[in-house]
Amino acid sequence: MARNTLSRALHDLGLSAWFGGTLANAVALNAAAGEAGKDTGRVANEGWNRWTPVNAVAIGAHLVGSVGQLIGNRGRVAQQQGVASMSAAKTLLTAAALGATAYSRSLGMVVNSQDNPSSKSGTKPTKRTKAEVAAAQEQLDTLQWVIPALTGALVWVSSYAGEQQRASEVISGVRR
Numbered sequence: 001m002a003r004n005t006l007s008r009a010l011h012d013l014g015l016s017a018w019f020g021g022t023l024a025n026a027v028a029l030n031a032a033a034g035e036a037g038k039d040t041g042r043v044a045n046e047g048w049n050r051w052t053p054v055n056a057v058a059i060g061a062h063l064v065g066s067v068g069q070l071i072g073n074r075g076r077v078a079q080q081q082g083v084a085s086m087s088a089a090k091t092l093l094t095a096a097a098l099g100a101t102a103y104s105r106s107l108g109m110v111v112n113s114q115d116n117p118s119s120k121s122g123t124k125p126t127k128r129t130k131a132e133v134a135a136a137q138e139q140l141d142t143l144q145w146v147i148p149a150l151t152g153a154l155v156w157v158s159s160y161a162g163e164q165q166r167a168s169e170v171i172s173g174v175r176r
Helices: 002-072 074-079 083-112 131-164 167-175
Strands: 119-121
Touching: 002 074, 002 083, 002 119, 002 131, 074 083, 083 131
Parallel strands: none
Antiparallel strands: none
16 A cells, blocks of 8 residues: 555656646746846756756656556556556657657757857747757747646546546446
8 A cells, every 4th residue: 555655646746747847947937038138048048957857856756656556556457447548548648758858858958058049038049049059949949838738648647547546437447
């Protein structure tokens, strides 16, 4: 029981931070950096650089918790109708979110290669922004919304998974 509780807590807290932090940075940090005038690029870079290690810990906690939950629920995955397909969907969403996050970080490193790139916001280049940095910022402008969308979908699927654990659902799912 304690191991399942720990796994659930790591899963949920990690996912919450991953979703909430990336959404907050997309909504607030990138736009607010645009208010820094000539320091816009530096402010955006600094904000994302401070978030990156926290995000890495959150993702790690989520993954450890996910594996723990899968191990703890392996009997339900094998026997209860709908649980295996839900687990597969969660795994695919997690892989997509991880891929988008890793790609986003690699683009962020390109933007970071300039200490204070010319920017209108965290993801909007100016006409003076170097071509490579501008291309990375334009891709980040989309990815800043893709990652919260994917992790938000994971929150939804996780809520659905929680409903599948109700005693009435387990009994009817195993019967089927």
